[in-house]
Amino acid sequence: MSPKAYRRKLDIRNGRVDLSHGAGGRAMAQLVADLFHEAFDNDWLRRGNDQAAFDVAQGRMVMTTDSYVVSPLFFLGGDIGSLAVHGTINDVAMAGAQPLYLSASFILEEGLALAELKRIADSMGAAARAAGVPIVTGDTKVVERGKADGVFISTTGIGVVPPGLDLSAEKALPGDRVILSGTIGDHGVAVMSKRQNLSFETEIISDSAALHGLVATMVTAGGQGLRVMRDPTRGGLGATLNELAQQSGVGFRIAEEAVPVKPEVTAACELLGLDPLHVANEGKLVAVVAPESAEAVLAAMRAHPLGCAAAIIGEAVADENRFVEMTTGFGGGRIVDWLSGEQLPRIC
Amino acid sequence: MSPKAYRRKLDIRNGRVDLSHGAGGRAMAQLVADLFHEAFDNDWLRRGNDQAAFDVAQGRMVMTTDSYVVSPLFFLGGDIGSLAVHGTINDVAMAGAQPLYLSASFILEEGLALAELKRIADSMGAAARAAGVPIVTGDTKVVERGKADGVFISTTGIGVVPPGLDLSAEKALPGDRVILSGTIGDHGVAVMSKRQNLSFETEIISDSAALHGLVATMVTAGGQGLRVMRDPTRGGLGATLNELAQQSGVGFRIAEEAVPVKPEVTAACELLGLDPLHVANEGKLVAVVAPESAEAVLAAMRAHPLGCAAAIIGEAVADENRFVEMTTGFGGGRIVDWLSGEQLPRIC
Incomplete structure (x- = not known):
């Protein structure tokens, strides 16, 4: 008007x-x-x-x-x-x-x-x-x-x-690699710190970012080798992997030491009683990628500013229980379940 | 899952x-x-x-x-x-x-x-x-x-x-006819009655309906003669006509007796202190139509269950003040302004 x-x-x-x-x-x-x-x-x-x-x-x-x-x-x-x-x-x-x-x-x-x-x-x-x-x-x-x-x-x-691409939740296969684009927990801890008026020596900043540029480089590098991608927001990496396990009918075996977490986020999570695996991210993605495409996708991600800390964190395995298992360097392991309650309300 | x-x-x-x-x-x-x-x-x-x-x-x-x-x-x-x-x-x-x-x-x-x-x-x-x-x-x-x-x-x-169609708010021209698809005020009065626990002898029922079927018949009948359509929801017919007047740079002259209002809605509006012209509708539309297409569009609307009370209620006129004027059968007239305050909160 x-x-x-x-x-x-x-x-x-x-x-x-x-x-x-x-x-x-x-x-x-x-x-x-x-x-x-x-x-x-x-x-x-x-x-x-x-x-x-x-x-x-x-x-x-x-x-x-x-x-x-x-x-x-x-x-x-x-x-x-x-x-x-x-x-x-x-x-x-x-x-x-x-x-x-x-x-x-x-x-x-x-x-x-x-x-x-x-x-x-x-x-x-x-x-x-x-x-x-x-x-x-x-x-x-x-x-x-x-x-x-x-x-x-x-x-x-x-x-x-793009023509020929059909990523979907049911497409992960045993042997596929799981790639994470960077550190986890930054967004959830940034919001919780602000909500609770906490300050840390090192400021924790939300990772909120638009990932379509990163994805475009992954599509170029991986093409139909990309099975499914998801951004681990509410419920964090733990919920995302459990969802994909359920939907694809596979298990995931994840190496704990391969999952990048900033030391200040680890410290804040201990203080707040949170598990970084269940904390929301807003600028990260998980990709399940065919084994033959994984290195090319990883290299493309690392060349992008939003993927420079990308890592292969594990792989999909045949498992009729559809469990997400976290293994440690000492040969131990634990099952990562989804949260049944509420860890972080109003996080996004 | x-x-x-x-x-x-x-x-x-x-x-x-x-x-x-x-x-x-x-x-x-x-x-x-x-x-x-x-x-x-x-x-x-x-x-x-x-x-x-x-x-x-x-x-x-x-x-x-x-x-x-x-x-x-x-x-x-x-x-x-x-x-x-x-x-x-x-x-x-x-x-x-x-x-x-x-x-x-x-x-x-x-x-x-x-x-x-x-x-x-x-x-x-x-x-x-x-x-x-x-x-x-x-x-x-x-x-x-x-x-x-x-x-x-x-x-x-x-x-x-559909190919060739480009309806938009700035397209009304002086001489275009204004068609209303049916009675006004039903939705707003139905919600207000329920909110205030009023009951009337004749129940007033919201007109909430999906209008895409009606629109398809209008497109077939009117084609590029359709200049702009809008559903008069919040702010009612009065706000919609004022918006279109502003956006097209025309005035509208509307014949009050041509605007269909159910008697029970008129009565309820009097009781509630509302003007039906400003009451929300959720199953009605206003179409501004080229004069040569108006009769064909009107006939198509009347043949559809959701347009059986459709009427030509007035026309667009050249008016640099972009006024919406309501004329009565006795030759009188009044300007219909938009509401500057709030008549009916939470109506949709």
Whole structure:
């Protein structure tokens, strides 16, 4: 809408979200135009339709969605906005796909400072631009004070799968190698530290990052040797390996000393009573790769800034119990189960 | 995951959502499999990936997203689940597009009864099946008691636009006819009645419905004579016409007696202090149509069950002030502004 139709300028510095910002009238139009469109800045949004249109080539596409409810909203290395963009891009990328477009839907709590919302929207816009994946459509709802928690964001992503590729959860085979792209536990510990107001000698920073560039190099190097990829977010590496074991009908044998964990993360986990294997990551991936492709994929990953600490951490094995077993250098072993309870609420 | 991996069956009758249902572990896998996959039932979900893959033809696609926070969760004529499916299908359809796939993301409040959640999921599944638009991917988050309000749902839809069609908000021209597909105000009054525990002699039922079938007949009848369509949800017909006036740079002149409103809705609006022009609809559309196509489009709409009360309610006019003017049979007129405040919070 044209600026002259506004009665007064949006007071981003001192203003707060109120119910009129979700009512479909003038206040909502102003919030959308002055805050969200400003931050996301592209022609699809400027066109002002309730949907975004774009041309696609014939082929295979993927669609994925996630809601983000992380608490606190801001943490070292990111915030709920950049996390939503990275997380959704990563779920598209885990299919080997190139992400094309994002949507973003906001549930705002009455009373949220507009300055906080702007900081989040700007962070989302910056993350989307850095990744080259625009936020082309969105929605805003407002609920009464005490009926939400600041802001929740739901993002959906679509992308296009390179011809011939069909990664899927049931495709791991005994003998396949398991490659992890880097250290585990950084995101979960960063959020928990902030939530509990802990500070450590070495700052622990969330690994939140968009992995589609890394994935593109893996696809080039590994092609159809890539069986399945997944980003170990909620539930951590332990849950991801258990999911894949269940879905593929295999076991996994993982060498504990091959799994990279930063010393400060290990220390913080001991303090907080957490197991790094179950702590969320937001910029890491696990790939199950055919043995003959594993070295080429690993080399490609190590040549990418987001994969420089990548390692082969183990392999899939025939196991009708579908157990994930962690072996130690001394010949010992333990079963890694999924958590049945809740270790880290509101981590993403 | 295979059922044998569950420790005990999900107690849908007496159970409640707890934080473990959002933790990425066994409890979440069980909730997703036994409640959501059961309700939505399709091969994409059964494949168990974090994204759904499908083949597309070369062409133009649209993407749209919405969050649903309606309170109460259940009302006459629908619930938050069917509303989310219908609303997102409609935003795809308003581009003249055929909806293909939906995603659904849930934010659940700890303590929500699993039986309520199942009722909502079953209703979504039924709405999606009736519309022929599957829910192919999703996400579940859980927040602590008092940090949300039962359940919020975010849905995203994608669809394909018939060749040659490019409906958009800026395309209304002076002389174009404004067609409304039926009565206004039904949804908003149905929700408000339920929220305030009002009962009327004649029950008022939400008009929540998927409009893509109606739109397909309009596209066949009107083709490129269709300039722009929009569903008058939050803010009602008044906000929709003001948005289109702003975006197209025209005014609208609407004949008050041509706008269909059910007598019981008029009566309830008087009681509740609402103006039907600003009350939300969830199964209605406004189409701005070239004058030479208007009769053919209207006839096609009237032949469809969801358009049988369709009417030409006015036309676009040259007006640099972009006013929406309502004229009465007695020659009078008034300007219909958008609401600047909030008339009906949490209506969708």
